[in-house]
Amino acid sequence: MAERRRLLIDASRLPPSGEHRCFHLNDQEVRYLRKVLRLKPGGQVDVVDGRGHLWTALLIAGDQLELTSDRAQPHGTELKPMPQLGLAMALVRRGMDDVMRMTCELGVDHVQPLQADRSVPQAEHRPERWGVILQEAVEQSERLWMPDLQPRLVSGAWWMTPASDDLRLIAVTRDAGCPHLEAWLDQAAALAPRIWLAIGPEGGWSEGEVAQALASGWIGVTLGDTILRSSTAAVAGVSALCSWRTLSA
Template sequence: MAERRRLLIEPARLRDAQALGRLGLTAAEARYLKRVLRLRPGAEVHVVDGCGQLFGTRLTPEGELSLDRGADARLQTLAAPQPRLGLAVALMRRGMDEVMRMACELGVDHLQPLQAQRSVPQAECRPDRWGVILREAVEQCERLWAPELLPVLSSDDWWNGPSGQSLRLIAVTRDQASTDLSTLLAAHGAGAGCCWIAIGPEGGWTSDELRSAAEAGWCGVGLGDTILRSSTAAVAAATALCSWRRAVQRT
């Protein structure tokens, strides 16, 4: 199968390009197409707007992308996946970059970095870098809907953030009363507009955070019989959520 070359372009910029029939490239985009992918004039490049639309373009001798005007340029239109999936993850010392990339590749729709009470001062907090990682991941994994990266919030400000109609889950450890995440999801239908899961820092949630989450309606869930690193827990949770959604969509 031929390699699919993709660029993620903001919707407003793409609308302007459609009106003109051509899309000017930034220096970084031109360098990626010409030096990294080594494309020549006439090569096909797929452009995604991050909002469910895929467009066909071709690289011109002038170093732009040509595309048809109007709807003729669209190759595919995809409705937003339902239910929406959200991953709230506490800042950690190492692994946030990988969590962002893998959550995007798996299909998570919303990413909420959290400043938890036990997040260490050395924890990674690089929103600009995460934005670049998510852009590259969208292009690589062939998603049509780009995930939303939300501003960093403290855990205290987060528990009442998601809609009360959302399914809100918080990963806990050493809690015999908690239900396994996969078991809870299997018993839950697709009624929730969004399903959120919150992953704590390396030192775990504090008792105050767990109490605040419970008072706000968050349900504690387990991720298995072993204690996972925060980055491992985030990826495991994202995998379970995305597998559940696929199963729900098939029913």
Template sequence: MTRYFRLTIPQARTEGDYLTLTPEQHHYLGHVLRLGPRANFIAMNGQGQAWLAELSLDTSQATLIHPLDHAHELPIDLVLCIAILRNNALDQVIHQATELGVQQIYPLLTSRSLPEPSPQKLTRWQRIAQEAAEQSERLYVPKIAAPQAWTEVLKLGDPLSRKYICSLGEQIRPLVNQLADQQATSREIWLAVGPEAGWTETEQELARAVNWEPVSLGSRTLRAITAATVGLGLIANHPIKQP
């Protein structure tokens, strides 16, 4: 299988079958990746569309040859809610979540998570998502929302969607069992992971009150970063019954 370089392009830059490259993209393709005239690459608009593209002779623009299919996207819309973690751990969560096919990520402010980060952090997370989408050959770049309170995020989403909150406790049902027993009722599945110090009882009660289901990921204590990757991996690999 030929592996082409991938480039995310804002939709506004395409006109018909032509794609005009910015000076930065021109430099990147020609001087960093060393693509020559008529070289092929993959142009993605980050909104679910991608094309096999061919550089022009002067490498300043490209022709879109044909659209690519959605084979690398999940059949569901997977949404991750995750508390803001110490030591920039969200950088890795966002990279891995993108590899695993998420569509949207909500960084959460919770009682026991870090305070609101600087706006630069959101820009950094969006850049990580874009790079990860290119590396993992996705057509969508996941949207990273601005950090907001868990109580606000609880108001969002399709009321019919399945929503799982990772919780600790011996009575909590495993996520795999919940996935096996349930028919999907909407295209959306949400997963929420709390901070290292855990959710408060109130945060979990508020979620249960709006139909979030507590789930466990096994009998060992996982760090938040591991819980996010494993939880998303279980959902992404579970055969989904379409609504």
């Protein structure tokens, strides 16, 4: 089957139901369709809104796409995956771009950047760039839901932010008493509406952060016997979460 690429368009830009089906593209989108995809007038592309809907559209002259069906009649729909999966990621010096891209491709639903006690001053914080990376990853991976990227928070202000019925897991190292993430998911995650996994920075969480998290209802888990880079740990942890969700559906 021939590949047909996708374009993520914010729902606010799509034509309302019952009206004309054309909408304008910005310069970056025009370049992407014409230069990268080499789409010619009359060519077809899939349009997704990042909220579970897909339409097909035709490129028409100039900078416009035309939906082939009414806004109220998408060609594909997908319910929000449950439980929702969240990654609370401490800012690190390098690797955040890869974390955003890879965890989005895997299926994470929420990303919360954290300023941790041991986040270095050179740690990356580029939310505009990460938004672009997430959009490109949604298009590439053929997801219908766009992950939610939250504003940066200080770790101490974050531990009490998730809902009390969310399952809140913090990845720790060198603690033989903590269960492995996958074992804990198999035992206790079935009824949680949302599962959060918190990954620390280079050098790990401070003792104060771990103590505060545990006192706030977070549960310590490990990701294995070896010490992983923060970016590796984030991808490994989200991979385990998404695999568990798929197999338990």
